[in-house]
Each structure stands twice: as structure tokens, then as C-alpha cells.
Amino acid sequence: MELGGFKIPEEVVRIREGIRTMRIRGAGNIARNGALALAIAAERFTGDDLGAFLRYMELVADYVRSARPTAVSLPNAVSYVMSRLERSKPTSVEDARRAVVEASREFIEYSENAVKLIGELGARRIERGDVLMTHCHSSAAVSVIVTAFRQGKVERVYVKETRPAFQGIITARELAKEGIEVVLIPDSAVRYYMKRVDKVVVGADTVAANGAVVNKIGTSVVALVAKEARVRFYVASETYKFSPYTILGELVPIEVRDPTEVVDPSWLAENPNVRVFNPVFDVTPPEYVDAIITERGVIPPQLAALILIEQYGVRLLDAYVAHRSLELHVDSE
Amino acid sequence: MACPNAIETYRRILREVSEARIPGSTEAALRLAHALAEVLSYCGSDLPKLLPQLVSEALQARPGSQTVRSVLHLFLRRVLELSSSHGASGPRGEVVSRAIAEVSEYVEGVREAIAEIGSRRLEAGDTVMTYSYSTTVLRILERAAKRGVDFEVYVVESRPVAEGRLMASALGRLGLRSTLVVDSAVRYVMKRVSKVFVGAEAIAANGAVVGKVGTSVVALVAKEARVRFYVAAGLYKFSPETVFGDLVAIEELEDPELIVPRDRLGEVAPFLGRGIKTRTPLYDVTPPEYVDAVITERGLIAPQLVYYFAREFLGVHYQYVGLEKLAEEVGRLWS
Numbered sequence: 001m002e003l004g005g006f007k008i009p010e011e012v013v014r015i016r017e018g019i020r021t022m023r024i025r026g027a028g029n030i031a032r033n034g035a036l037a038l039a040i041a042a043e044r045f046t047g048d049d050l051g052a053f054l055r056y057m058e059l060v061a062d063y064v065r066s067a068r069p070t071a072v073s074l075p076n077a078v079s080y081v082m083s084r085l086e087r088s089k090p091t092s093v094e095d096a097r098r099a100v101v102e103a104s105r106e107f108i109e110y111s112e113n114a115v116k117l118i119g120e121l122g123a124r125r126i127e128r129g130d131v132l133m134t135h136c137h138s139s140a141a142v143s144v145i146v147t148a149f150r151q152g153k154v155e156r157v158y159v160k161e162t163r164p165a166f167q168g169i170i171t172a173r174e175l176a177k178e179g180i181e182v183v184l185i186p187d188s189a190v191r192y193y194m195k196r197v198d199k200v201v202v203g204a205d206t207v208a209a210n211g212a213v214v215n216k217i218g219t220s221v222v223a224l225v226a227k228e229a230r231v232r233f234y235v236a237s238e239t240y241k242f243s244p245y246t247i248l249g250e251l252v253p254i255e256v257r258d259p260t261e262v263v264d265p266s267w268l269a270e271n272p273n274v275r276v277f278n279p280v281f282d283v284t285p286p287e288y289v290d291a292i293i294t295e296r297g298v299i300p301p302q303l304a305a306l307i308l309i310e311q312y313g314v315r316l317l318d319a320y321v322a323h324r325s326l327e328l329h330v331d332s333e
Numbered sequence: 334m335a336c337p338n339a340i341e342t343y344r345r346i347l348r349e350v351s352e353a354r355i356p357g358s359t360e361a362a363l364r365l366a367h368a369l370a371e372v373l374s375y376c377g378s379d380l381p382k383l384l385p386q387l388v389s390e391a392l393q394a395r396p397g398s399q400t401v402r403s404v405l406h407l408f409l410r411r412v413l414e415l416s417s418s419h420g421a422s423g424p425r426g427e428v429v430s431r432a433i434a435e436v437s438e439y440v441e442g443v444r445e446a447i448a449e450i451g452s453r454r455l456e457a458g459d460t461v462m463t464y465s466y467s468t469t470v471l472r473i474l475e476r477a478a479k480r481g482v483d484f485e486v487y488v489v490e491s492r493p494v495a496e497g498r499l500m501a502s503a504l505g506r507l508g509l510r511s512t513l514v515v516d517s518a519v520r521y522v523m524k525r526v527s528k529v530f531v532g533a534e535a536i537a538a539n540g541a542v543v544g545k546v547g548t549s550v551v552a553l554v555a556k557e558a559r560v561r562f563y564v565a566a567g568l569y570k571f572s573p574e575t576v577f578g579d580l581v582a583i584e585e586l587e588d589p590e591l592i593v594p595r596d597r598l599g600e601v602a603p604f605l606g607r608g609i610k611t612r613t614p615l616y617d618v619t620p621p622e623y624v625d626a627v628i629t630e631r632g633l634i635a636p637q638l639v640y641y642f643a644r645e646f647l648g649v650h651y652q653y654v655g656l657e658k659l660a661e662e663v664g665r666l667w668s
Contacts, residue, residue, distance in 0.1 A: 161492070161592050161593075162517070163490070163492060163515040163516060163517055164515050166593070166594065166597060169593065169597055169600050169601060170600075172601060172604070172609050173600060173601065173604065173609075175608075176604040176607075176608030176609045177604075177608075179608065180608070181608065181610075182604075182608055182609045182610070183609075183610050183611070183612050184589075184592055184593070184601070184609055184610070184611045184612075185592070185611070185612055185613070186492040186493040186516070186546070186547075186591075186592055186613055187492055187515070187516040187517050187547075188491060188492045188493070188516045188545075188546045188547025188550065189546050189547070189612070189613065189614050189617070190550060191547075191549045191550045191553065191617060192546055192549070192583075192614045192617040193612075193614075216517075217515070217517045217518050217521060218515075218516070218517025218518070218520075220520045220521070221516075221517060221519060221520045221550060221554065224520065224553060224554060224557055225550065225553065228553055262490070262513065262515055263498065263513070267498070270502075271501060271502050271505050272505070273501075273504065273505030273508070273509065273510045273511065274488075274501040274502070274504075274505050274510070274511055274512070274513055275510070275511070275512045275513070276512070276513045276514075277487075277512050277513070277514050277518065277522065278514075278515070278518075279518055279521050282517075282518070282520060282521045
């Protein structure tokens, strides 16, 4: 494939297609593949014109970024690598190539360890005898709970069923396999049981620049109920889930899914006067979040923008380019 | 119908009540009262033992429901009053059917009054949210629609029994369109809502409202969004026992099938009793400060005032006779 006069390696095209068609899924996996694609592109570049290499890498970066408009981990992985390329101030193609390959490897390694690190940092927030509550299923939140349990701190975990898709069942199983005492409750019982809970730990789908947490529908209800009961509310999230688009003022798009996830098609047919509204995520305001547990440390949610700038070198221009190419991409398909 | 059949019918309804299969607390209470009337009509010498027994079974089936308590109480009290004016040899069938008719009529009157008063709270352009299933709320909305008020309705599913679906269906049959959302979406949609209307199972002395589990979540979310939260409840839902310090008992059911869908039971089955428990409380308690007003048959009042108005309903020289004691007295009537 050709782009702006450069040949894009076959493997890079394949990775982008994998992300675009959702064959490659999960925030971490998408991010690692994005970083990998950049390393491959750098390695396959032939010639010794540094200016050409830099132009080529910018094109590849835009191309990879545009694979999936809503996955924030992807532009973060790309920015992570590209900002390190820029900071390395290369004087030759060899220099530049090495910077890309090293940054890519560094990102992949660190993102593979992120969930484990989050578990370790998060577990420090849990105290002996704590009763926890969680919503939906999150590898990062499970990591915190399991790590704390292995340290002998967790008494019991209330797991919310999480309608409509019942991801609570997956969480309940994972915790029970570790030997943790799990109480599976309906979503409606969240306030009834909150009095018995010491801390809430949930995951995140996306964290906005102001620290607002976009996560599975109902998360903001748990946060509000926890606030009312003065129960600590922690969000466990890798930093590559922080949305660079939101720095630009972009709203996080909330997907609305099919009504048949909530009721049977036959029920809908029998009830023509009833419409089912099925939003997948909701937004928890930062003031309801006591802290976000990231692999870079436990931070106040309001610091999210700083992480984006420091960790991923997100600049307004980057975000703008990503945003523009995203529009072009959507138009062309 | 013979006595054993009447008892069997009564117990079948009790089971449905305890499994929360009859939506709407007043519906459940009225059906129980009717079944008890049949028992009174057809059973004889064993009534002194039978009646207190059946009544205590009802209290165990739905311990938190003042509605069941009050409706049975009203019925038995009326039986006692009517039979004393007739004398012990009075026509039993006539007394019982008159008593049950009067209770039904009374409850009907209460609902009508609440529908009338509640419907005045709706204004054109309102977006209403309702939780679980309540015939009283249904009537409020129906009345407002008939009056030509144009409004939208969000119905919350209300897990685990999903009475919200019944509510949405019932609204649909009345020609009212609604939007169904899962319990978790309540905060997402609250911004679009202008008023919340819910029913109640009981109201405590301090004005706290015992409702279907999740009601207090909706109340809190409404409070956060500065959306008005109304409870539609007849004064017979006031719980006199709470005046004497009793707590309203809330039962927690353990049945995994209440939460886990049948096709996914296999996923949790290996851990049931070994790591995973399921728990479902039937009710929760909404603090009075989250309730803007209780819509009663005597008008729209602050939740803290329900006690005062209910006293009037219970009688000025009201001396509380426990339902079990009342059942014993009635049981002795025709033994």
C-alpha cells in the first residue's frame, strides 16, 4: 500500500485492519499493536534521508491512529512513541529508527505490566478487614482486589450484577476462583448494601481530561451512592485510557445499543408503545472519584490532563491532527 | 367451595406474594383479603386456631409490607364491627361479603383521591420517571393524560423482578407511550426528567418510605439532579408499629435465579455456596429528606406529617390492636 509517496509495509496494514475490524480488541491490546505497527514501519524503512523518514513516520502514525475512532488507547500509544522520537532529536535515520523501536518496546513492556502494577498500588489503599464493592468487569479492578486479598486484607466483595449484559457474573467467578467471598447483588440493591461497604473499586473505559470517568452504565450511580455514604470510590485505570480528544473539548461519545439486550424481541413486539433506551456507558464526575489508581501512581482525577501531556506528549496539534484524520477516515468509509 | 379449598387458595396467593409475583402491594393485599374472606365464609369450628395462623403466615410472607397488614386489619376490624351489630348468630356470609366489599370500596376511594390529587402535579412538557409497578401511579398518569396533559414517561426496569416491564406494558395498554431503561441508567436519564412518582410499601413514623428495592437509589439520584420526588401512598400504608420503635423488617432472598439468568446459571453454579452467594433485599428505605411530598387521599403532605394524618385515619382514640390479636377475636366469632 502507498501513502504520500511512501510504501506502507504489509504487516502494518494488517495490524491496522485488525484494529479497524475489531479482531484486535481490548484497550491494552489495541495500544500495544499500535506501538508495534510503528516499530515495524520504522524497521522496514529504506534509505538514509532523515527528513523523508520523519515525514514517513508522521504519515504512518496518522494512518494507524485512524483505525478506530473511539479507542483512546490507540492515539495514546502512537503519541507515546512519536513524542519520544521527537524528543530524541535524531541526527540520522539510524538514530530515529532506534528511538522509535525502543519507545515502542518500552510502551509494550510497560503496558503489559500496567495491570499488575495497578494491582500493587491499589492494594495499598485497601485495609485489613475491608468490605469492597465493584461494578461490571474490569481487569484492573480485579487486579487491585485480588492483590489486596492475597495480602489478607479483603473480607468480602459485593459484586453488582450489571444489567443488561451481567458482566458481574464474570467478576464474581474470577474473584471466587481466588477464594474471595463474593455476594452477587442486583443493581437496584446498591444503596441497601452500601452501608456495609468500606471501599468501592471499579474500572474505566475512558477517562476524560478533566478526570470524569466514562465507564459501564451504572458506575456513576455507585459513585453517587458511595459519596452519600462517605465510602471511598476508586477507579483503577491504565493511563492509556485517558482521552486525548477531550483536551480538545471533544465529548466522549456514548454508545447506545440494541433494545434486545434489555428485553426479548417478542416482548418488544407485544409492547408497541414501549421504547427501550439502552446507553452503554455513563459519566462519573471527578468530584465523586477519590482517586484514580494508575500504573504511574494513585492520582487525583483532576490530574488526568497532566498525565496526557507528560506521559504521552499529547499536544494540541497532535490531538487536532488525530481528530482531523479521524474525520477524513470516517468520511472515506 | 369447601374450607380446605379456600385455605389452599389463600396459601397459593401467599406464595405468589412472597415470591413477589403479584405486582403492586395494594393488589397483593386485596387479593389476600379476598382469599381470607373465603376462608371465613367456608371454615367453621377450626377458625379460632386457623385464622391467627393464616394471618401470621401473611405477615411472614411480606414482613415489610404495611399494605398487607393494614388491608387485612381493616377487613377483620370491619367483620368484627358488623357481626357485633348483628349478634353472634348473624348471617356470616352476609357479614363477610359486606366487610370485604367495604374494604375494596374504601381502598378504591383512596386510590381515586390520590389519582385526582397526584394528577394535578403534572404539567404540560413534564418528563416523568417511575420505578417498579404501582397501580396508584398508573392511575395518576392515566388521569393526567385524560385531562390532556402532554408528558413523557421513563420507566425503570426494577430488578430483580422487573416490575418496571409490567408498568411499561400497563401504560402501553392505556395508550401511554413510555421508555424503559435498566436500573443502572437511572442517573444517565435523570437529567431529562422533571418529576419522579413512585408507590410505597410502608411509611414509618419519621416519614421514611419503605419501597421496592432501588426506590431509594432513584430518590437520591433525583435529589442530586434537583428533580421532584413524589410518593403516592394511601394513609393505610403508615406503619403504626414504628411509632413504638419497631424497625420495618426487610427480607433478603437468597435464590440465585432471582439474579442470574437461567442460561447463565451454569457459570456460577460451581461456586454457589462455595464462594458466591446471591442476595436480594425486597425493599429499601428512602429517608424523608429525599421525598418532596407524599400524595395521600387527604392531600399532598410532607412525609413527616403522614403520622399525624394517619392517626386520624386510625381513629382519634386509636389503640393499636395487633393483627394477630384481631384474628383471634374474629376466629372466636363463629367457632
